[in-house]
Amino acid sequence: MSDLFDTRTMRYLLAVADLGSMTAAAAHLGVAQPALSQALRRVEDALGARLFERSRRGAVLNSTGLAVIDDVRASMALAENAERNAKAIAAGKTGRLHIGFVTHAVYDALPAALKLLHARFPGIQVVLSEMGNADLMQALAEGRIDLAMLHTPVALQGRVRQKLVRRDPLVAVLPAGYALPGDGLATLADLERLGLVWFPEAQLPTLRAGIAGAFSRAGLAMRVVQEANRSLTVLSCVAAGLGASLLPQSAEVLQHRGVRFAPLSDGERLPHFELSVLWQASGRATIASQLADLL
Template structure:
């Protein structure tokens, strides 16, 4: 079905009249009527009831009008994006990102993109890992900055940006040893504030396994779905936590950060870029190429 006919359908639905729709579109009324007839013939249903007062949507027309409106909007957006990128003038890029990307990776990546593509229209959406995976599969974001390993359906590209060690996040009232370090057993005694099970299940399992290897069990006493929320909960005395080394770039009242003396078994905290694999380079490919990977901390 031609996009033009879909737009004709929407114009008639919005105007409530073939005549008024033809005037708005600047096309001849007979041509518009013929296009509508072809569309109804293709679908095998009547979309409008036509009277002297105009044209009213039938139940079948009402059932599809919003879907058609969304489809046309997406087609128009895709066409505009293709023209802009083809002309190297910029384009629109929607990036999802986990909270940890805010500390260092995202600011550097945005600066590099704006220098390389000055007219880029950048939309940023802070999202959990699980939310980004779904958004990538649905095409709602062009690229995700999220923690790996993670499962994303469809053909995707992946680029590891940084692999960090975990450090302890403690309330300022927490008494640490003279060397400024804390043990896993000391952390286990206070309980952990961490991300929900559906967000980072592999890392969560690795953390709990490290505690068991140290001869103690740790309980997740408070779920928090963003890094800043984790910090707030620790500051409030809900428990302690483990976050990537890059959290040191923040100054958050009520918390202190320190190394874990027996934390060798703790999993690394990876941040990667994931984006759809396309037959031709897209703006997401260019953005990913501009992100400079960082060595392990």
């Protein structure tokens, strides 16, 4: 439709066409009749054609008006639908939220977030993508996801906000048949002996450096015998006897066959395993920022 047909003008046209009277249309719309008549006259003058046949009995669409009224009605419906959608999105009642997450988030942070979304924003369409830490940071920077659940610390890029939602101690993950003393505690020496199944350095560089420092201070070496980029892959490698690992205590809920979890008697120097949510900063509240506030 031409720029002449803004939403106000379309409402005027439809009201006169449906009610067959300028007087009735003005009363229905709550506007003065002269203002209504002038607005429609401006459109007709700009088009170079009359849309209504006017008489004492009212105003009836002529052949030109009949030819365009269906288009006007369709355009008005689209405009009203767009307005409803915009208001619903602004109110957080509808829209789309793309969440990227690491495996660790599956244990409890992601279910908690989905429960909150369903309760607070029932009209939101949620898209879920599991990725590694580095991939999540890139996806957030490029705007491919709205919210990232990942391991921190990380180097923040651009206008990104961060909130820590979980901080777990690290525990040993050992092959199920590995013998431990009566207290059931593992040591860093056990992990050095077996070798570590661990995430690639590029994925969690700060955490890996912190673990290496803890081994060094204990007079031991962090010996990585197998790299794996997902927690479930780490567990599978440990179950296969390829080595041991260190995972957050919350990973025990996985109850993976062939592995056993054990606290460390000398793990006080190990860094904690952090999970945070990150989202792009904005001048207004977004679904991502509102969800982060709730977590």
